[in-house]
Amino acid sequence: MILRLLQRLVVLVTSLVVASLVVFGFMRVLPGDPARVALGVNASDAAVAQLREQFGLDRPVPVQYLDWVGGLLTLDPGIEFVSRAAIGPQIADRLQVTLWLVVASMVLALVIALPVGLWMAVRHRHWDGVVLSALSQVGVAVPAFLAGIVLISVFAVRLRWVPSGGWVVPAQDPVGFLQRLALPTLSLALVQAAVLARYIRSAVLDVLREDYLRTARAKGLRPVQALVRHGLRNAAVPVVTVLGLQLATLLIGAVVIERVFVIPGLGSLLLDSVAKRELLTVQAVVMVLVVAVLVINFVVDLLYLVIDPRLRTGAR
Amino acid sequence: MTTPGRVVATDGPAGPGGPVGAGRTVLRVDGLSVGTRQTPLLSDVSFSVDRGERVGLIGESGSGKSLTALAVMGLLPEGLGASGDVRLSARTPAARNLLGVGEREMARVRGDGMSMVFQEPMTALNPTMRVGDQVAEVMLLHRTQPSRSAARRRVVELLGQVDLPDPAHLARSYPHELSGGQRQRVVLAIALANDPALLICDEPTTALDVTVQATVLDLVVRGVEERDSAMLFITHDLGVVATVCERVLVMYGGRIVEAGPVQEVFADPRHRYTQGLVAASDLAGADGRRGRAQLPTIPGTVPPAGRFPSGCVFRTRCTHATQACASQPPWTPRGKHPAGAAAYGHACVHPAGGDDD
Ligand SMILES: Nc1ncnc2c1ncn2[C@@H]1O[C@H](COP(=O)(O)OP(=O)(O)OP(=O)(O)O)[C@@H](O)[C@H]1O
Ligand code: SF4
Ligand SMILES: [Mg+2]
Numbered sequence: 236m237i238l239r240l241l242q243r244l245v246v247l248v249t250s251l252v253v254a255s256l257v258v259f260g261f262m263r264v265l266p267g268d269p270a271r272v273a274l275g276v277n278a279s280d281a282a283v284a285q286l287r288e289q290f291g292l293d294r295p296v297p298v299q300y301l302d303w304v305g306g307l308l309t310l311d312p313g314i315e316f317v318s319r320a321a322i323g324p325q326i327a328d329r330l331q332v333t334l335w336l337v338v339a340s341m342v343l344a345l346v347i348a349l350p351v352g353l354w355m356a357v358r359h360r361h362w363d364g365v366v367l368s369a370l371s372q373v374g375v376a377v378p379a380f381l382a383g384i385v386l387i388s389v390f391a392v393r394l395r396w397v398p399s400g401g402w403v404v405p406a407q408d409p410v411g412f413l414q415r416l417a418l419p420t421l422s423l424a425l426v427q428a429a430v431l432a433r434y435i436r437s438a439v440l441d442v443l444r445e446d447y448l449r450t451a452r453a454k455g456l457r458p459v460q461a462l463v464r465h466g467l468r469n470a471a472v473p474v475v476t477v478l479g480l481q482l483a484t485l486l487i488g489a490v491v492i493e494r495v496f497v498i499p500g501l502g503s504l505l506l507d508s509v510a511k512r513e514l515l516t517v518q519a520v521v522m523v524l525v526v527a528v529l530v531i532n533f534v535v536d537l538l539y540l541v542i543d544p545r546l547r548t549g550a551r
Numbered sequence: 552m553t554t555p556g557r558v559v560a561t562d563g564p565a566g567p568g569g570p571v572g573a574g575r576t577v578l579r580v581d582g583l584s585v586g587t588r589q590t591p592l593l594s595d596v597s598f599s600v601d602r603g604e605r606v607g608l609i610g611e612s613g614s615g616k617s618l619t620a621l622a623v624m625g626l627l628p629e630g631l632g633a634s635g636d637v638r639l640s641a642r643t644p645a646a647r648n649l650l651g652v653g654e655r656e657m658a659r660v661r662g663d664g665m666s667m668v669f670q671e672p673m674t675a676l677n678p679t680m681r682v683g684d685q686v687a688e689v690m691l692l693h694r695t696q697p698s699r700s701a702a703r704r705r706v707v708e709l710l711g712q713v714d715l716p717d718p719a720h721l722a723r724s725y726p727h728e729l730s731g732g733q734r735q736r737v738v739l740a741i742a743l744a745n746d747p748a749l750l751i752c753d754e755p756t757t758a759l760d761v762t763v764q765a766t767v768l769d770l771v772v773r774g775v776e777e778r779d780s781a782m783l784f785i786t787h788d789l790g791v792v793a794t795v796c797e798r799v800l801v802m803y804g805g806r807i808v809e810a811g812p813v814q815e816v817f818a819d820p821r822h823r824y825t826q827g828l829v830a831a832s833d834l835a836g837a838d839g840r841r842g843r844a845q846l847p848t849i850p851g852t853v854p855p856a857g858r859f860p861s862g863c864v865f866r867t868r869c870t871h872a873t874q875a876c877a878s879q880p881p882w883t884p885r886g887k888h889p890a891g892a893a894a895y896g897h898a899c900v901h902p903a904g905g906d907d908d
Contacts, residue, residue, distance in 0.1 A: 360629060446674035452626055453669075454689040454741065455662035457654060464688075465677045544725040545678055 352435025374429025590857035607796035683722025804864030
């Protein structure tokens, strides 16, 4: 067990190092000098040289890399080239917004998908199970931004129940916050719920076919009891895998949905920084997304160990 | 205590437990039919098992043995329906027909009044639950132990009774940490935990290593003997039936084609299918010690479900078949059996005669 944990930790750290190298390297091999890119083609050579010196861009690349990683580790990725605004606090602000969106969507998706997926599995031979299954199949095919646009046109434009976009801080205006959270969350969650429900359905169907579920019935458990006591934990392994993937997808998907709903999240920051050619900010945001995805994978690995005792022992 | 081998030596048709009367009948199955909407899978299956009696159910793969067991347990797969009459006299509400009983009531009987050991021990246990908890569950569910801690103590006793080493420690392990033989002992402990009136075993040793098969068989027999439980024992190994059971039911094409005391049926089979089975088993070669490779086999193969012929289900493979076999042969009782006419007889128009044809 301890061995397994260490193994997973080593995997996490290694992939973090590799990811940082890739993100750093990728930004540096882009054509053009970052300082020149940031200042624009009209800037004088002297101004560019000055910026290079100020930001240490004239130092050897390995030194720059170590300096950058050091900054990330101390949660201080530095300041922007032009505005001189600190990058760290900006990311912290935007990350909060995105996290609200991602966590709310994930929870909502799970709350919808769990009962629907279970129902589809248990009733897979009945008309209601088949209808739900067909609906979920349609849901899977709808892109989140399209769902967003439809939701806006119905609930914001036609019915005027909620604003079509924007953002307020929850502490300031809780009702306004929820109103603005509702549509983007729904548009992300509905699609994810459809995907998740299908995975839950197939995981539960697999489990229903297992011999140990028949043993459970032979002990005197009623079908639903047997499924709850002996099936769900076993069905959880494939579902947790999908949950991990979905969280990562949501994080990336939020970039688009933030655009649709004009939400000042991490995605908007990323796109703005690309537009402003603020390389350091882009680098930092991408790195935050990569770290988040890797940590999600790590947590999923740990959950496997918690759920399935077979994975705790043995070499592989 | 009797050993499994002793049973073969008894020569009376009655079991060793003395007179077999209505009061001793634990399971009575009458005219049981099972099928999908289109295809009949079991037809008119009738038999009974008495307290302390061990009845074998044999037949080739696909003859309907497991379906019979599952129908009795009320655990038929989705899409299959059953009709007929299945009564369990012990601890069931007024010995009602179990086929008409609701799921809730049926669940109360399963694991308590009757229980089942399945063929595949490797997958029969929940991989994410400690084996001790899986044994304890069946007692807590039916409230045969007053508390969690009492159940836990009983689990250790039960695991000890099926000869598992260091049961207290073993109760805390997960199924994947046990061998196939050990897992089957745990399944047996679960099945025996509430002292069922009826134990159904569906090929409990087929999937096990040859070296542990005999030991597990002994444990099964010891378990039902100690509890005076009735047992329905499914296998296609005639040798196992000969050592474990007093009576045997021969099944083919979803019908019981012959039934009777083990040694009479095996030594002097009447139905041509039984005759073929016995000839193909190593029982027949007991005096000659023939190798397995030289055993005669029954010609042809078992047809898929729904493709059995009308009339005698065996007639497409039977070398003695005539026009008379095209209509369902009536049940011919053979001698008198206390458990009724269905317990000793056959359904063959041209039975083997006892001489060597
Ligand atoms: N759910 C089902 N739907 C349709 N046919 C089925 C179903 N389950 C079993 N059958 C058919 O019923 C017949 C009897 O099956 P059963 O499992 O009882 O055989 P068996 O005697 O136990 O054989 P084995 O020795 O292989 O276990 C087989 O032909 C099988 O294909
Ligand atoms: S009834 Fe006819 S076909 Fe069937 S076993 Fe007897 S002889 Fe063969
Ligand atoms: Mg079977």
